[in-house]
Amino acid sequence: MVTITVNGVRREVHAPEDTPLLYVLRNDLELGGPQFGCGLAQCGACSVLVDGKETRSCVTPISTVANQEVTTLEGLPARWAKQKGLSADEAQNTLHPVQQAWIEEQTPLCGFCQSGMMIVATELLEHNPRPTVTQIKAAFTTSGPSPHLCRCGSYAAIIDAVKHAAEIMAKGR
C-alpha cells in the first residue's frame, strides 16, 4: 500500500509500488484528466504536476511520489483558489485561468492531449506570468522529457490560449 496526495487529498492506494502513477490515477482514483498516449514519456498526454513540476505519470512509479503533491487537470481549480486565497464558495464557481482561456479560445480539437497541455501551461505561468511566444514554444517543445505533441495541430490555438490565460491571471479574475 502506498499513500499519495492527489489534488490536496491523501489517498491510500492498494497497488504494487512499481505501478505507474497514470494507471493509479485513472483506474484506482478515477481521475480521467491525464490520458494514456504512449507510455514512453514521449507525448505528454499523461502529464500531471508533482510538487508543481510537470511530470509524465506514465513512467512515474507511485512509490516515487509518496511524499509529494500531485495535481491533475481535475485539481487545477482548487490549486488556483488556494493560490488566490478564494473562499470555499468562490472556489466552487472558479475555473483555473488556464481552463478559462482554453474554453474562451476554443482550443481543443479532439482534446485528447489537452489535459497535458493545460498542465504545462499552468507550470509555465506559475514561473513566468508573461511569457513571450518564444518562451511558450520552448515550454511545450524543449522543457520536459519530450515535446508535448498534438496530432490535431492545435499548437497555434494553444499559444493563443496561454497568452489569454496570462491576461486573465494578470487581472486576477
Add this chain to the structure above:
Amino acid sequence: MATIAENTKNICGRATLSRRQFVKTGGALVVGVTFVGSELLKASPAAAAAFKNSLDPTLPSSWIEIHPDSTILIRTGKSDFGQGTTFTAYRQIVADELSVPFEAITTVVAGHTDLTPDGSGAFDFLGRGTPNIRKAAAYTYQALLDLASERLAIPKDQLAVKDGIVSGGGKTISYGDLVKDQQLKLTIPVSGDLTSIFGLRVEGNPPMKPVSEYTVIGKSLPNSIIVSKVTAKETWATDIRLPGMLHGRMVHPKTLGSTLVSAGQPDKKKFPNSQVVVKGNLVGVVAPTEWEAIQASQQVAATTKWTEWKGLPGSAKLYDYLRKESDWTSAPVQKSNATNGDVAPALASAHKKLSATYQFSYMKHAPIGPTMAVADVKPDGTVHIHTHNQNPQALRGEIATMLGTTPDHVVVHTHPGAGHYGRSNGGNAGAEDEAVILSQVVGKPVRVQWMRAEDLQWSTQSSAAFSDVELALDEKGKIAGYQIDHYMPAMQDDRPIGAVIAGLPTMSAPEVQSKGVTSTVNGLSDPWLYHQVPNVIERGHGTFQVGQKTSPIAVGLRDHSMRTPGQFQQNFPRELAISEAAALAGADAIQFRLDHAKEERLISVLKEVRDGSGWDTRSSPRTGALSAGATPVRGRGVSAMFRSGTYWACVCEIAVTPSTGAIVVEKYTIAVDPGIVVNPAQLKRQVEGGAVMGISHALLEEAMFDESGITSRDWNTYPILKMGDIPEIKVVLLHNPKVGAYGGGSEAANALAAPAIAAALHDATGKVLRRLPLKRAYVQALLKA
C-alpha cells in the same frame, strides 16, 4: 453539452404531412433509390436486422425532439472527432431551419447506435450543404407550420416564425405549446444502408430556409463539448469501466505474415490472476488490473513463438516494387471526367516538356491516444461495445459478421477520444473486435488497450502512391497538354484486424469487386482546376495492398483513407507539376494558375492567397537560389484544391539549409472559400489544425517498414511536428453567400502544404524533390546530387 438522453418519449406534437409533397418521384434526385420510407427499408432482410436495436430513421422524433418547454434535442449518427461540427454547425443549421435560437438546442445525441438514426462515417459533415439533419429539420419545420395552421386556424402561408414562436392573424403560439400532448405524423424519407460507410441518406426536397434569412449560421458560436473536456467532466472512451471488467493486452504476431507456433504463459507466481487467451493466431492476455495485464503480456510476448515472414519490399525498395512488381492490370483503369482532347500531339509538338514521377509515402494516422475498446458479450449473445469510432453503425455490421450473427445483437457506444483522421470511418478503430473475442472467451467485459507500438505497427496506414506526369508547354508558355497517371494500392481495408488474425469471418480483403472505397480500383478524386488547358488525360491505376496476397494471414500493409484521402495522393503530384511548369515557362506560379483557370471561385482564392501572403510576382527559382552552403536560403510555393464544395489555396514560405537539408516553414497563408461560412471561429481552428498536420505530413511523415512489418514504433521513429516548428499561420476565410451552400472545412488543409513546400524548395534551391516527405536526409541527398 453532449448528453445521452435516455427518455425519448416526451416528444413532438402532432401534425400531418404527406412526404409526397417533398419527395420527387422521378427525375434526377432519387433515381434508383429503392429504399424510401419505413416499409420499404424494413422489407430488405439485411436492413431489417440493422433496424432492431436502432431508431426508426423515418420517424421525425428519431432526429429532432421538441419538448414542451421549447428545448430541442437533435440526434446524428456522425461521431465527433474534433471537428466540432455536430456541436456547432449542426445546431446552427437546425436552429435556422426551425427558426429557433441556437441555445434552444440543448442536447446533441451522437455516436450510440441505439440512440441515433443515420449512421455514416465521421467525414463530410456538412454534406456539401445539405447534411441529413438539415433536411430532417426542414421537414419538421413544415410539419410544425401545418400543425400551427390547424391550431390557429390561419393559412400556412400567412404564418411567420421567430425564436420558436409561430405568429399569424394576431395570434401566437410557441413550439412547446404546439407540440404538447400531440403526435407528429411525419415520415422522413430515407435511403441507403445503415451499416455501410455512408449510412442512410435523407431523401426528398423539403423547402429550405433562404440564405438571406439566416440569423444563426455565420456566427462564431462556441463548441459545447469543449467545456466538459477542459473541465475534466467528459466521459471519454478511455474512462469506461464496467462491473467485473478485466484489462486486456494483445500479443500481436511477430510479423505482418506470421502464424502462431506456440503461445507463451505468464509466471503464475508473479502474475497469479492473468489468463492467456488464444483464438487462431490471435493471442491476448487478461488480468484484473491494467498494470498486471501490461507486465504479463510482455512476458507472454517474450515466450510466444511465431513463424518468420519476409514478404514486404522494405521502405528503400518501395517505389521500385510498386512500379515493377505490383499488378496494375488487375483493376480497370479509371479516367477523370476532365479527360478531354488529345494529349499525344501536344506532347509531340511541345515547345517545352515536363516528364516526371512523384512519390508519396505511407503515412500513419497516428492518433495521439492508441486505439482501445471495452466489449461486453452477454450470455444471450448480445454485445455492447464502448469505443471511440468514426462509424459505429458500420462496426455493428462488422462485429455481427465476425460472430456469425445479425447487427441487432450488437450495440456500439462511441465516446470522445483521440482523433483518427479517417482511420475508423469504415467501422473499426482496431481494438473493438479483439475486445469482443476476449470477452466472449472469458465471459466478462474486457477492455483492450493497444500500446503505442501496436497502434503504429498493427493499424492501417494512408496508402503510398506514385504518379507519372507528362506536360507540354506551347511557345506562349501555356499548357498545351497534361497527362497524369496515378498509381495507388487499395486505399481502404475495413477488415477488423483481430478477426483476420483469429481466422474469424470478415468482409473480403480489397478486390476489384469490393464495394466503393474498399475496392482495388483507383478512382480520380482530385477535381481538375485548370480548365483552359485544351488537352487533359487523368488516369487512375489500382492494385492490391502490398503483402496482401503473400501474407499467410492475409495482412501485409493494410491501408486506410486518411484526411483528404486519395485526393492528397493525387493533388501533390499535380500541384507540384503545375508549379514546375510555371517555372519552365518562366512564369509566376500564381499568375500561371490564374492564366489556366476558369472558375471564378478558384480565381478568387488564388488572388486572396496572393494578396494575403504578400506574394511578389516573379518566376521560380528565385534570383540567388542556392543548393549548397550552411546559410539558409528562402523560397515560396503555392498550391490549390477543390474539395467537398470548398476552394482552397495555400502559400508556404520556407527557409532551407542546404548543408543539412533542414526545412523550416516560416509562414503559411491559406485562403478558403467554402461558400457560406457557418462558424468562422470554428472553421479557423479546423484550418489551423489542418495546416499544422499538413506541414507535419510534408516534412516528417513516412511509415518505415522492413521485409516483415512496420518499423516505426513510437514518436521518435514516427516523428510529427512539434509546437516549436510551427510557422506564422494566416487564415483568410472567404464568406461567399451567393454560392448558397456550405462546403467542408476539416479536410484539404492537411494536403495543401506538401506541394507548396516542395515548390518553395525548388524556388529556394533550384532543385525539385518529387518525393514525400521532404525530410532532411532526402533534401540533403537531393541538394548534394
